[in-house]
Amino acid sequence: MGGKITIIGSGAWGTAMAKVLAEKEKEVVLWCLEEAAAAEINTQHRNTRFLPGVELPPHLRGVTDVVKAAEGAEFLILASPSLYLLDTVKKILPVHSIREGETAIAVITKGFLPSPKGPRLILETLEDYLPGFYRQSLVYIAGPSHAEEVARGKITGLIAASENPKNSIRFRDLLRSGRLLVFSSFDVRGVQVAAAAKNVIAIAFGMLDALKTAPPESAHPLGTMFGDGTESLLLAAGLNEIQTLGRAMGATHPETFTSISGVGDLDVTCRSVFGRNRRFGREIIEKNILKPFSCLDELLARIGEIGYLPEGVAAAKYVKILSEKHKLKMPISLGLYHILNRETEPDEFLKEFLHDLA
Known part of the structure; x- marks a missing residue:
C-alpha cells in the first residue's frame, strides 16, 4: 500500500x-x-x-x-x-x-x-x-x-x-x-446511525452538565438536583434512543450499540472537553448562544456565526423527521429539537424529561 x-x-x-x-x-x-x-x-x-x-x-x-x-x-x-x-x-x-x-x-x-x-x-x-x-x-x-x-x-x-x-x-x-x-x-447502517445521533444527545448532555456545574452565584435551582448519576441517566436513555432509531433504519447487529461505535462514541462525545456538541450544549446555558436565532433553520443558515460546527444541530432536525417517519418515541432528541427551534427552554425540557422517567 x-x-x-x-x-x-x-x-x-x-x-x-x-x-x-x-x-x-x-x-x-x-x-x-x-x-x-x-x-x-x-x-x-x-x-x-x-x-x-x-x-x-x-x-x-x-x-x-x-x-x-x-x-x-x-x-x-x-x-x-x-x-x-x-x-x-x-x-x-x-x-x-x-x-x-x-x-x-x-x-x-x-x-x-x-x-x-x-x-x-x-x-x-x-x-x-x-x-x-x-x-x-x-x-x-x-x-x-x-x-x-x-x-x-x-x-x-x-x-x-x-x-x-x-x-x-x-x-x-x-x-x-x-x-x-x-x-x-x-453493520454499516448501525454504525452510521450511532455516529450521527450521538451528537444530538451530546448537546442535551452539555446543557445538563452546565446546569450541574454552575457556580453558586449563578446556579439554576434545577441544577442543584443534578449529579453524575443524572448525567449517566441521560446518557443511558440517549443510548436507548440511538438503538431504537438504528433498528428502525436497518441496523443488523445489536452489539453495534454496546460496542465502541455505540456506547463508546456516545460516552466520549458527551463527556470529553474536546466535544463540540457538548460545548454547544453548555453554551446554550452559559452564554445563551441561541438568543440571536429565531428557529433551528435560521441557526443552520447562520451556523458559521457560532465559530465552530456542532454537527448535532443538523442531526437534531433530521432525527426528528426520522422519528416521525418511523413512529418512534425519542423524547430527548425531540426535546432538543424544540429547544433549538426556540419552542421551549432547556430547563423546561429537562424538568419534563425527568418527570416522564419517574
Missing part, C-alpha cells in the same frame, strides 16, 4: 487522520478549502485554526484543487462536514480514478444527508452519485475519538464498517498503528 492517500477536508478530524497516515511514511495529500490553510500546512507544518498546537509531518501536502487532490489516489477519505459533503463529492465525480473505481473510498463525516425523500444515511446517499463500482463497497469509519487526542498519539479505537469485507480490511490495515486500533464491522 504505497500509493497516494487523499483526505478531503482539512478540519480537525481530517487533519488528524492525515497526520497519522503521513507519520507512517505514506504519501498523503490534504485538501483545504482555503488557500491560507494549505499554505500554513506546507510552510509551517501546522493547522492552527482547526488543530492548534500540533506539528504536522513536513511531507504532508496541503492543496486547494480538489480534483487534483483526488486524482490517482489509491485511498480517499472524505472528511468534509455533513452540511457540505455532497457538494464536495459532486466536484470529484469527473476524476478518472474515481470514474473507473480505482480509488477505495471511506467516509469519516458524521451525520445525515438531506434528500427529496427525507434524511438519509451518508453512504447510501453517496452511492447514488458515485459510479456503480462503489455500491456496497464504501467504508464508514467511526468510533470514540477526538482529533485533538488522535493527533497527539493517544490510544484510540475505531470501527471500519463496510458491506465489502475486503475494503473494510484494507482501510483497517491502512489506519491501524500502535496507538490507533481499528476493527472491522459489517
Whole structure:
C-alpha cells in the first residue's frame, strides 16, 4: 500500500487522520478549502485554526484543487462536514480514478444527508452519485475519538464498517498503528446511525452538565438536583434512543450499540472537553448562544456565526423527521429539537424529561 492517500477536508478530524497516515511514511495529500490553510500546512507544518498546537509531518501536502487532490489516489477519505459533503463529492465525480473505481473510498463525516425523500444515511446517499463500482463497497469509519487526542498519539479505537469485507480490511490495515486500533464491522447502517445521533444527545448532555456545574452565584435551582448519576441517566436513555432509531433504519447487529461505535462514541462525545456538541450544549446555558436565532433553520443558515460546527444541530432536525417517519418515541432528541427551534427552554425540557422517567 504505497500509493497516494487523499483526505478531503482539512478540519480537525481530517487533519488528524492525515497526520497519522503521513507519520507512517505514506504519501498523503490534504485538501483545504482555503488557500491560507494549505499554505500554513506546507510552510509551517501546522493547522492552527482547526488543530492548534500540533506539528504536522513536513511531507504532508496541503492543496486547494480538489480534483487534483483526488486524482490517482489509491485511498480517499472524505472528511468534509455533513452540511457540505455532497457538494464536495459532486466536484470529484469527473476524476478518472474515481470514474473507473480505482480509488477505495471511506467516509469519516458524521451525520445525515438531506434528500427529496427525507434524511438519509451518508453512504447510501453517496452511492447514488458515485459510479456503480462503489455500491456496497464504501467504508464508514467511526468510533470514540477526538482529533485533538488522535493527533497527539493517544490510544484510540475505531470501527471500519463496510458491506465489502475486503475494503473494510484494507482501510483497517491502512489506519491501524500502535496507538490507533481499528476493527472491522459489517453493520454499516448501525454504525452510521450511532455516529450521527450521538451528537444530538451530546448537546442535551452539555446543557445538563452546565446546569450541574454552575457556580453558586449563578446556579439554576434545577441544577442543584443534578449529579453524575443524572448525567449517566441521560446518557443511558440517549443510548436507548440511538438503538431504537438504528433498528428502525436497518441496523443488523445489536452489539453495534454496546460496542465502541455505540456506547463508546456516545460516552466520549458527551463527556470529553474536546466535544463540540457538548460545548454547544453548555453554551446554550452559559452564554445563551441561541438568543440571536429565531428557529433551528435560521441557526443552520447562520451556523458559521457560532465559530465552530456542532454537527448535532443538523442531526437534531433530521432525527426528528426520522422519528416521525418511523413512529418512534425519542423524547430527548425531540426535546432538543424544540429547544433549538426556540419552542421551549432547556430547563423546561429537562424538568419534563425527568418527570416522564419517574
